[in-house]
Amino acid sequence: MAADVQSGQWYLSAMHADEMWKVSTGKGVKVAVVDTGVNADTPSLKGQVLADEVPQSVGFKATEDYDGHGTSMAELIAGNGAKGGLKGLAPGAKIVPYRLAMKDFNNESEKKKAPQLSAVIRAIADSDVKIISMSIGEDIERPEDLAAIKYAQIRGKLMFAATGNDAQEKNLIGYPAAYPYVVGVAASDESGTVGRFSEHGNYVDLASPGLDVPTWCDNTFRSYCTNQGTSQATAIASASAALIWSAHPDWTANQVLASLIDTAGRDWAKDNPSTYLGYGLIRPRKVLENADYDPVPANTDPLAKENATGVTDDKGASPSASTSSQPPKAASDGQTSAAGSSSKSAANTTTWMALGAAAAVLVIGGGAFAVFRTRRGA
Template sequence: MKADEMWKVSTGQGVKVAVVDTGVNPDTPSLKGQVLVNEVPKAVAYKATDDYLGHGTSMAELIAGTGAEGGLKGLAPGAKIVPYRIALKGQNKSDLEKAPDEAAVIRAIADSDVKIINMSYGGNIDEPDVKAAVKYAHSKGKLMIAGTGNDAQEKNFIGYPAAYPYVVGIAASDKSGTVGKFSEHGNYVDLASPGLDVPTWCDNTFRSYCTGQGTSQATAIASASAALIWSAHPDWTANQVLASLIDTAGRDWAKDDPSTYLGYGLIRPRKVLENSAINPGSAGTDPLAKENAAGVTDATGAKPSASASTSSQAPKDTSGGQTSAAGSSSESSDNTTMWVALGAAGAVLVIGGGAFAVIRSRRGA
């Protein structure tokens, strides 16, 4: 999936992506002119453009950065970002109290003309009001994408909002095509996307980039992939955009037997863009209907108890952060390649396809 070739077909132009995160700094060189600050409803606009961590800005750049002045160039540089800040780990008490409610933010986005909601955060708290807001956003035709979480090596808890019905759960793979050991797995993993050794801002000073890893980055790249497709096919519904990503995902197992590590496989938007006659299926058919009807189950196939879904992890922790080299934090399961180049020139976010193998686990019914 060569970015330069894809950009001849689509850059994501005309597609708005809501980044619900730690805030988005619209003044980095790569995001100047890319962030639609005035489109955030006042009721949920608290510090939307004040990124206290650098995380939300990094996600925005991975999606729609222009690469100006040596900055990060995203996979969908023609798309636009609508920023939102919610209560996430690392904020002071005052900001936590004033931050917009997550459910209110999702509902506000649902009532806007944003097409994609990027949620590069997660926790193991199942909140009924957020679940209801997600259902509402789905009814309004939004495509919601979230990271499955980064705690697989410690507890592999069921991560929300990725585990909610109608949210596409994204796992992370590295540049050699391996699934990150940190990438949480389960029957709520729907697709995989590159998420290791990805440049992100080191902190909220926005002076330099660090190498990061996480399902956050994978989620942003998945959202950008969806933006490329939706821009090329503006009449498609969210169901059809998602169906096309699922149908063309890289995998070496049966489509009707998704992996608990990689879901339906690794995203390959190039396969959609290169086929102008591709059939995305019915506009009203949910490609994840089976999963959404069954709900989330644990490793034994049982549904989690209420107590297991309401731990002490509040506010939710972001599914990302800067780390050192990720070679020791990955586990082989495919051979798709991804790399990101800094600078205004050259191909950026280039992803190559290949066969999937090694780690493969059937989902429980």
């Protein structure tokens, strides 16, 4: 199992992980994984999860993953690869787990005890965690979540979230990716091609590997399956930020993000981001290999344009057009594995879903990660 799993992590070689690890492994950086919980006992996560640092008020069963999704994201970020498990892109980083109750989670008594996203984000904001990774999403904007995210931004946190996987059906505006100060991450394959499922709009900020990425098949943690989705892309983008922040511990969240945007692979104007790939494919190596990299001023918001303009989808529709008065719905499908299994996950009163998608692609990329060239999506 092990050799096959790690050999399937194509993005590690495409992103030149071995070269980056000579400079940074993410050591000293804590990443909060807000998801279905994180199983700290998988071989790849032993010693990597700081469960004791989760505040009791929002830490209900944080290390009991009822889906397998959160554990997969944690391994993609900081897995140590032990016994052939997933090797994280930032194996020196540490994971702080947070567990939300999804709609399809059937234990009603536990649902009532599970924290809301806004409370989780505020708790993380008051901790020494640097990065918040949210491979979750819904199509409804919630004032309490927005307020919590603004608070986390003031506290210097760098937040990543999946843009969503319903582009083939609805391409709805996805939250929390569409909130200001949150980096919306789209999914691409090895050739720089964005997944056909990957939702698009002006809230897409970066693209990251998200197709044909191994994750746990389910919550039995017996085997890995090949999956697709903006979830995986978000975890890998979060790990990329951890590598940079570890190498430059005095940088602010703005500076780390700005460096990722500045060095992203694209062949369109930097000030005219793609609605499919945002500012381009993440290339943390381009920052790490330059010891004299000069960051932007500490208080410069790299997403100021998006935050000032407001969020729209690729057709220019604003969140005000959303049917938020209707009962929220889960994604049409959760994560689809090579083994043919599938799962749906959405939150209790906040309707969150674990993000995955079918393996279809829309070619808008001109080259592979190896040469870091893409074309702008229309």
